[in-house]
Amino acid sequence: AQSVTQLGSHVSVSEGALVLLRCNYSSSVPPYLFWYVQYPNQGLQLLLKYTSAATLVKGINDFEAEFKKSETSFHLTKPSAHMSDAAEYFCAVSLSGNTPLVFGKGTRLSVIA
Amino acid sequence: EAGVAQSPRYKIIEKRQSVAFWCNPISGHATLYWYQQILGQGPKLLIQFQNNGVVDDSQLPKDRFSAERLKGVDSTLKIQPAKLEDSAVYLCASRNTGTEAFFGQGTRLTVV
Numbered sequence: 001a002q003s004v005t006q007l008g009s010h011v012s013v014s015e016g017a018l019v020l021l022r023c024n025y026s027s028s029v030p031p032y033l034f035w036y037v038q039y040p041n042q043g044l045q046l047l048l049k050y051t052s053a054a055t056l057v058k059g060i061n062d063f064e065a066e067f068k069k070s071e072t073s074f075h076l077t078k079p080s081a082h083m084s085d086a087a088e089y090f091c092a093v094s095l096s097g098n099t100p101l102v103f104g105k106g107t108r109l110s111v112i113a
Numbered sequence: 114e115a116g117v118a119q120s121p122r123y124k125i126i127e128k129r130q131s132v133a134f135w136c137n138p139i140s141g142h143a144t145l146y147w148y149q150q151i152l153g154q155g156p157k158l159l160i161q162f163q164n165n166g167v168v169d170d171s172q173l174p175k176d177r178f179s180a181e182r183l184k185g186v187d188s189t190l191k192i193q194p195a196k197l198e199d200s201a202v203y204l205c206a207s208r209n210t211g212t213e214a215f216f217g218q219g220t221r222l223t224v225v
Contacts, residue, residue, distance in 0.1 A: 004155075034213055043117075043204060043216035044156070051211065090155050097211030098144055100169060103155035 002027040002093045006104035014112050019078040021107050023065075023091030026072060032094040033074045034101060035065055039087045047089075050074060051097075061085070086111045115139065117217035119205050125223045131193035134220045138186070138207030144168075146214065147180055147190050148204040156204055162188060195224045 007022040025031060032051050036044040048059025055067040065076045074091060088108050092101040118137040126132050138145050143164050148156035159178065161169040164185035173180065177196070182188040192199055202221050206214040 036216075041218075041221070043218045044206075045216075046213045049213050092155075098163070098168075098208070100146055100158045100161050101156075101206075101214055102158070105155045106153075 002031065002095055002102050004091050004093050004102060004104035006089075006091050006107050008107055009105065010108045010110065012110040012112060013081045015083055016080050019063075019076070019081045019085065019109065021076040021089050021091075021109065023074045023076065023104060024072050025074060025091070025093045027093055027095060029095055030069075032097065033065075033067060034092040034094070035059065035063070035074075035076050036090045036092060036103075037087050038090065038106075044090065047076070081109075081111045083111050083113065085109060117205055117207050117215050119203075119217035119220055121220055122218065123221045123223075125225060126195055128197055128224050129194040131191065132195055132222060133189050133191045134203050134205075134222075136188045136190070136205030136217060138188070138205070139215055142207035142209050142215075143185070144208040144210070144214075145182055145188050146206045146208070147188070148206065150202040150204055150219070152201070159190070159203075192222075195222075197224050200224045 005024045034049045035047040048057045050067045058064045090106045091104045094101045145162040147159040150156040159173045162182040180190045202219040204219045206216045208214040
């Protein structure tokens with residue numbers, strides 16, 4: 001069975017600083033990996049996805065993530081944080097294009113002016 | 114492209130009452146999921162449909178939860194009777210093979 005571990009339930013960064021949100025996964029087969037963002041009282045919005053193509057994945061709003069098989073990691077980064085990036089971020093894994101997404105517990109990102 | 118539609122957005126009921134949620138997925142998406150998201154946690158799968166058939170309902174509390182997807186399009190999720198611990202956001206998502214899942218805005222259920 002697949003699983004996701006997000007290290008740090010809360011991350012706080014200054015505006016303009018690097019954002020790094022950590023995600024480690026376990027999967028019996030090459031996984032599909034996703035990062036979603038959730039704003040208060042909203043559903044989940046896809047930031048980026050890895051589906052066995054390029055290991056460095058670029059997403060919306062300058063977010064990117066790198067798939068590292070040897071480390072079973074898929075960490076999310078952004079070079080410069082904006083106030084509007086404050087939200088809850090979820091990493092998810094799926095065994096295939098049809099199987100359910102399994103989510104981590106989420107990381108709340110705070111951006112300090 | 115229209116997104117995943119869910120209704121209602123909010124619902125408050127007393128324990129032991131029943132409640133139903135509705136989801137209209139993106140047109141053409143064969144896969145539909147219902148997730149439960151308890152405050153402060155990640156979404157947890159309740160049930161997966163492929164067209165109008167159930168693929169995975171292993172985590173659905175079947176003594177009180179039921180779901181159906183008539184004609185392989187819209188879906189409803191029902192809770193009867195509700196318990197206090199059912200208070201959560203219920204998220205519907207749809208997916209085409211090999212793509213990401215698209216989520217609706219969710220229904221926030223409060224059981225008092």
